[in-house]
Each structure stands twice: as structure tokens, then as C-alpha cells.
Amino acid sequence: MNYDNCPHCGVSLIGDPIPEDRRHHYSGTHWRREIGIEYPRKYDGVWEWECPDCKGTWPSEVAKLRGEREK
Ligand SMILES: [Zn+2]
Numbered sequence: 001m002n003y004d005n006c007p008h009c010g011v012s013l014i015g016d017p018i019p020e021d022r023r024h025h026y027s028g029t030h031w032r033r034e035i036g037i038e039y040p041r042k043y044d045g046v047w048e049w050e051c052p053d054c055k056g057t058w059p060s061e062v063a064k065l066r067g068e069r070e071k
């Protein structure tokens with residue numbers, strides 16, 4: 001699950017609506033504002049999300065699952 005608000009500063013991460021003719025390319029109806037950060041050595045995909053406003057980061061679902069497994 002993605003946050004709808006930044007867990008650090010609380011800003012909304014939901015952006016403008018996606019134009020209807022492009023929606024079928026994306027999941028959801030609005031652009032997302034958080035920035036996906038990838039660590040190619042760790043994982044081929046988004047490992048962390050960054051808030052575009054406060055630059056705070058939080059782990060992606062994958063990172064969370066891996067973290068649980070490594071405990
Ligand atoms: Zn933030």
C-alpha cells in the first residue's frame with residue numbers, strides 16, 4: 001500500500017488527475033507525487049519512496065517485506 005500523505009510532513013502525495021485518454025496506461029486516476037528510489041544492487045525496482053516536499057523517505061512494500069524476513 002502506498003501512503004496518500006507523506007508520513008513525515010503530511011503533504012498530500014496525490015497529484016493532478018491523469019487525462020482520461022492516458023489512464024489505461026496507469027493504475028489509478030491521479031498522478032502520484034512521491035519519487036521512487038532504486039538501489040540496483042539491492043533490488044530491481046523501487047526500494048524507497050521520497051517525498052517531493054520534505055525529502056523524507058520511507059521503504060517500499062518490497063523493502064518492508066525483505067526487512068521482515070531478515071529479522
Ligand atoms: Zn514530506
